[in-house]
Amino acid sequence: MSNTRVPPSIEPAAADAVAPCCPPLAERPLTAEEAEVAARMFKALGDPVRLRLFSAVASHEGGEACVCDISDVGVSQPTVSHHLKKLKEAGLLTSERRGTWVHYRVEPSVLAAMGKLLTAAPR
Amino acid sequence: MSNTRVPPSIEPAAADAVAPCCPPLAERPLTAEEAEVAARMFKALGDPVRLRLFSAVASHEGGEACVCDISDVGVSQPTVSHHLKKLKEAGLLTSERRGTWVHYRVEPSVLAAMGKLLTAAPR
DNA sequence: CGTCTATGTTGACAGCTGTCGAAACAGGTG
DNA sequence: CACCTGTTTCGACAGCTGTCAACATAGACG
Numbered sequence: 001m002s003n004t005r006v007p008p009s010i011e012p013a014a015a016d017a018v019a020p021c022c023p024p025l026a027e028r029p030l031t032a033e034e035a036e037v038a039a040r041m042f043k044a045l046g047d048p049v050r051l052r053l054f055s056a057v058a059s060h061e062g063g064e065a066c067v068c069d070i071s072d073v074g075v076s077q078p079t080v081s082h083h084l085k086k087l088k089e090a091g092l093l094t095s096e097r098r099g100t101w102v103h104y105r106v107e108p109s110v111l112a113a114m115g116k117l118l119t120a121a122p123r
Numbered sequence: 124m125s126n127t128r129v130p131p132s133i134e135p136a137a138a139d140a141v142a143p144c145c146p147p148l149a150e151r152p153l154t155a156e157e158a159e160v161a162a163r164m165f166k167a168l169g170d171p172v173r174l175r176l177f178s179a180v181a182s183h184e185g186g187e188a189c190v191c192d193i194s195d196v197g198v199s200q201p202t203v204s205h206h207l208k209k210l211k212e213a214g215l216l217t218s219e220r221r222g223t224w225v226h227y228r229v230e231p232s233v234l235a236a237m238g239k240l241l242t243a244a245p246r
Numbered sequence: 247c248g249t250c251t252a253t254g255t256t257g258a259c260a261g262c263t264g265t266c267g268a269a270a271c272a273g274g275t276g
Numbered sequence: 277c278a279c280c281t282g283t284t285t286c287g288a289c290a291g292c293t294g295t296c297a298a299c300a301t302a303g304a305c306g
Contacts, residue, residue, distance in 0.1 A: 029179040051158040052152065059149050067252080102252085102254090118234050119238060120234045220283095223273055
């Protein structure tokens with residue numbers, strides 16, 4: 001498999017990737033493309049450190065948190081930055097620099113989209 | 124190594140891992156252990172092939188499908204078997220041999236648990 | 247301007263992961 | 277019993293991933 005899906009990382013693709021994602025997993029077999037889009041999001045949450053970072057941001061006041069508030073997850077700060085970058089690339093987080101500190105925010109539509117994916121079919 | 128029809132391969136960790144998982148991601152920052160458990164499930168769905176296999180099983184009649192019905196995902200059959208094994212180890216699927224064919228079934232509580240994880244906090 | 251704190255980037259490395267071909271196993275059929 | 281089909285396991289390999297130390301950048305402060 002060697003498909004270069006490394007986007008130009010100019011962020012606008014991020015918001016795009018989440019909204020029109022896929023039907024619930026139990027509704028229809030996903031197509032290859034749908035699966036690739038959805039798998040990217042699941043993969044981003046498939047690491048304990050990233051999951052903790054994401055949860056920390058999501059549960060923080062206003063769904064927004066400074067790096068300094070969430071960087072206590074047991075790994076070095078460069079690693080934290082690396083994971084945050086990956087979450088951002090996956091379209092799950094957005095970042096904004098407010099003076100000295102950088103604030104990360106959860107993209108609300110992401111939770112909705114992923115939640116819908118895991119909706120049980122009314123069978 | 125296995126001549127019995129009693130499947131000894133039900134790793135206790137697997138069944139354990141699904142039911143008592145974690146609170147919604149946006150409710151509280153996950154602990155390290157919670158994150159590890161949840162990340163295992165997300166990771167299992169973090170591969171396009173596995174996601175398609177899971178979706179194919181989940182959307183099949185009765186939430187159950189024969190390997191022969193879902194093995195058309197673009198990779199060789201050994202690879203399909205490998206991914207199904209991983210999904211089974213993650214506690215997302217269960218397998219049962221009915222004569223010649225092996226049927227995989229979705230563990231219903233898994234969808235519920237993961238759906239709950241992605242529930243937006245009532246903020 | 248110089249320095250200090252807060253983040254991000256780079257380069258490198260061990261370890262895991264996905265993939266395949268070949269072989270083994272399970273069960274049905276003639 | 278021999279044979280055939282469906283499924284899993286084995287062994288191997290390229291490529292991705294997570295991690296860190298060291299360095300670079302951005303803004304604040306004196």
